[in-house]
Amino acid sequence: MGAPQHEDVDTVDVDLYDPGDGSIPVFRWRQAGQALATRRQLREMGLRPGGQSPVARIECRGGRRFAWLYRIDLAKPKLPMTLAKELALDKAMAARQTCPKCGRRYHHVLPLKTLGSCLECHDGTPADPASYVTSAPAHRLAA
Numbered sequence: 001m002g003a004p005q006h007e008d009v010d011t012v013d014v015d016l017y018d019p020g021d022g023s024i025p026v027f028r029w030r031q032a033g034q035a036l037a038t039r040r041q042l043r044e045m046g047l048r049p050g051g052q053s054p055v056a057r058i059e060c061r062g063g064r065r066f067a068w069l070y071r072i073d074l075a076k077p078k079l080p081m082t083l084a085k086e087l088a089l090d091k092a093m094a095a096r097q098t099c100p101k102c103g104r105r106y107h108h109v110l111p112l113k114t115l116g117s118c119l120e121c122h123d124g125t126p127a128d129p130a131s132y133v134t135s136a137p138a139h140r141l142a143a
């Protein structure tokens with residue numbers, strides 16, 4: 001915690017022609033060309049850095065603000081978030097809506113934490129056929 005930062009990222013008098021530590025080139029805005037993009041620009045293109053390290057730094061406002069530049073050709077397409085989310089959500093929902101005893105998937109969340117099954121399996125209360133999915137799921141357990 002609080003370790004001294006030797007690379008002062010807030011330096012105002014950055015000499016653009018001095019490589020400094022020499023590891024990373026520094027560009028002014030619009031000098032970076034078409035091959036590089038900031039994380040934000042990548043996002044606007046539907047891309048993500050994809051694990052690559054930034055290849056350059058771009059500065060504006062006299063070096064007081066900067067952003068890392070990434071190679072566009074190494075960028076990866078963004079994950080289709082809605083789809084991935086929906087799948088994960090549905091999986092989570094299915095686990096909470098499916099009775100482990102009879103294998104029915106209900107349209108509502110089951111009291112699995114308290115009862116461990118649907119009401120019908122728990123105390124014989126017949127479940128309303130409209131409250132669960134009637135089409136047999138592929139993973140149905142053979143009783």
Ligand SMILES: [Zn+2]
Binds near residue numbers: 103104119120121
């Ligand atoms: Zn059940």
